């Protein structure tokens with residue numbers, strides 16, 4: 001499943017438990033969905 005970074009807006013692919021943007025390091029990713037955007041916060 002593809003996610004979009006909430007900060008830089010780049011597409012982030014999740015690998016196992018690595019749930020953070022590999023570009024800017026943000027930990028807030030948004031599920032890439034047509035209508036329903038869900039925030040996923042990992043700490």
Ligand SMILES: [Zn+2]
Pocket residue numbers: 005006007008009010021022023024025026
């Ligand atoms: Zn980012």
